[in-house]
Amino acid sequence: MNRILNLVATEARIELRERSALSGIVLYVLSSAFIVFSIWKQLPPKEWGLTFWVIFLFCSLMAVLKTFGRESEGRYFYYYTLYHPLELFAAKVIYNLLLLVFIFFVLWFVLFVMAGNPILRIGWFFVTGLMSAIGLSFLLTLITSIAIKTQQNASLTAVMALPLMIPLLINILRLTAYASGTTPDENPWNEMMLLSSIISLVIGMSLWLFPYLWRS
Amino acid sequence: MMQESTTNSSFRLAAWKWAAMIILIFVFIAGWIVPLKPGIIKVTPDRAVAGEMIVVDVVGYNSFYLTDTTKLRAWLRLAGDTVIQAHHIQAWDDRNLAASFYIPSVFPVRQEAYPLTLVLDHGSEGTSILPNAIFITPASEQDTAEMKLWFRDKIEHVHEKAGIQYPFRNILSETIRNTYFHVPMWFCMIILFGVSAWYSLQYYRNGDIDFDRRSVAFIKVGLVFGVLGMVTGMLWAKNTWNAYWSWDVKQNMSAISLLIYAALMVMRSSVEDEMQKARLTAGYNMFAFVLLIPLLFIIPRMTDSLHPGNGGNPALGGEDLDNTMRMVFYPAVIGFILLGLWISQLVYRTDKLKGNL
Structure with missing residues (x-):
């Protein structure tokens, strides 16, 4: 566990050494929120939820994209001799999870300032956000680890990850609709169950497959 | 001499391939040739006022009204067993007839408008039904004595047409045959993707490059079947939902599953190292x-959908798939799956030969 946290800290140090990294993400969130907002002019509760998750998805794709691109090949070889692949994977997932939670709150704050807050059940919304951050960090980390081995990893990450995100996204949107009270559905537990079972599928599969995909 | 021996040996096919061919020939012939049962396409007028005598022109489909005009009977059904019978029926030709009804000025139930179902029975040609054929607006003056014009009994002694036919359903009509082609395509796609995942698992265990070749062949053919399923579904949707694409959840989910596998093929093409x-x-x-x-x-079952089998729409096991259709549908499923496996094997072999060159 300590070794994993060490790796996460190294990750964070590398990222924070470049000022552009985190501020780039914040700017990305801001400018995409601004574009969407200037198209919509106003955001009724339903559109607020949709806008939120569309921006969130693309921001998280952008942020996670360079998960495996930061270090040189040589360093990975070094890691490979030092760490078990799962330790490396866990470190990357934890780091990405923190990043996604960060994006979630930045985006929520930006939309809150720009368009108000239509969320009535704020607890449900945060739980949904946390669940989606967990699911997406596992899924995206696995997909980037595949895409990094190809020649055009940026576009391939999007092409491979976006369709796989949709089962998650559908449930997230339903839960958000429940949290903002735009659906007559009064029982969100079905969606919650489905979302958590899909997420556990993603987690199980990625933990199983990563060590296999990683060796090269 | 050499050539003769090669043609002889290559002509031996496994029994299941013969079975696939015979089943598919049966499916294509029976699926297209067997006629539909008689049905009603159109009724004019489609709205009327209560308390009046109306003459309804009926346009039939696959009907033979002239065969024996004395055997024709017609009813308008309000709900359940509450019906009125036609006074007089005049068949003009095999496809057109006129039936006259007196619509009572009072109704057993009170509504803004009364949708009536037309039921037509012929002694040898069978029964045909058009739900919500005529909408009746309530009369301004109601005569309670006319309540007795409503019969409170079942429409009895209806006839089944002899012989093999597929059921006639409104809106669906001839497109009901799509069941034999559209549905098996998806079954086949799922089976092929499943086999492909199985070979991937074998590759994961053994690392034998041959399993990779097999799994890719199955994905390629599965994609073709998926696209065919989508095209047949879109043509059907144009005829029944009046749009090729209406963002129905089933359409979306199947398009996404094709996207996922298309992404896999793109990913393959951008990696150079074989292993x-x-x-x-x-x-x-x-x-x-x-x-x-x-x-x-799971997700399509949790959302409202127009697709048969979702949102209360009938599908497999419902009234749309009667025993006659089952006789073609089940063979169609088996036949197309066998065909898919066969084509995948051929693709695998040609890929292997290309790789060896």
């Missing part, structure tokens, strides 16, 4: 197949 390519394919393929299960089997 690397095979390993990434195996990993992504198993991951995608597991995520395909909620995508295709």
Whole structure:
């Protein structure tokens, strides 16, 4: 566990050494929120939820994209001799999870300032956000680890990850609709169950497959 | 001499391939040739006022009204067993007839408008039904004595047409035959993707490049079947939903599943190292197949959909698939799956030959 946290800290140090990294993400969130907002002019509760998750998805794709691109090949070889692949994977997932939670709150704050807050059940919304951050960090980390081995990893990450995100996204949107009270559905537990079972599928599969995909 | 021996040996086919061919020939012939039962396409006028005598012109489909005009009977049904019978029926030709009804000025129930179902029975040609054929507006003056004009009994002694026919359903009509082609395509796609995931698992265990070749062949053919399923579905949707694409949840989910596998093929083409390519394919393929299960089997069931089998619409086992249709549908499923497996094998072999060149 300590070794994993060490790796996460190294990750964070590398990222924070470049000022552009985190501020780039914040700017990305801001400018995409601004574009969407200037198209919509106003955001009724339903559109607020949709806008939120569309921006969130693309921001998280952008942020996670360079998960495996930061270090040189040589360093990975070094890691490979030092760490078990799962330790490396866990470190990357934890780091990405923190990043996604960060994006979630930045985006929520930006939309809150720009368009108000239509969320009535704020607890449900945060739980949904946390669940989606967990699911997406596992899924995206696995997909980037595949895409990094190809020649055009940026576009391939999007092409491979976006369709796989949709089962998650559908449930997230339903839960958000429940949290903002735009659906007559009064029982969100079905969606919650489905979302958590899909997420556990993603987690199980990625933990199983990563060590296999990683060796090269 | 050499050529003769090669043609002889290559002509030996396994029994299941013969079975696939025979089944598919049966499916194509029976699926297209067997006629539909008689039905009603149109009724004019489609609205009327209560308390008046109306003459309804009926346009039939696959009907033979002139065969024996004395055997024709017609009813307008309000709900359940509450019906009025036609006073007089005049058949003009096999496809057109006129039936006259007196609509009572009072109704057993009180509504803004009364949708009536037209039921037509012929002694030898069978029964045909048009739900909500005529909408009746309530009369301004109601005569309670006319309540006795409503019969409170079942429409009895209706006839079944002899012989083999598919049921006639309104809106669906001839497109009901799509059941034999559209549905098996998806079954076949799922089976092929499943087999492909299985071969990926074998590659994961053994690392034999041959399993990679097999799993890719199955994905390629599965994609073709998926596209065919989508095209047949879109043509059907144009005829019944009046749009090729209406963002129905089933349409979306199937398009997404095709996108996932198309992404896999794109990913393969951008990796050069063979072993690397095979390993990434195996990993992504198993991951995608597991995520395909909620995508295709759980999420569409939780959402409203126009698609048969969703949102209370009948599908397999419902009234749309009667025993006559089952006799073609089940063979169609088996036949198309066998055909898919066969084509995948051929693709695998040609890929292998190309790789060896």
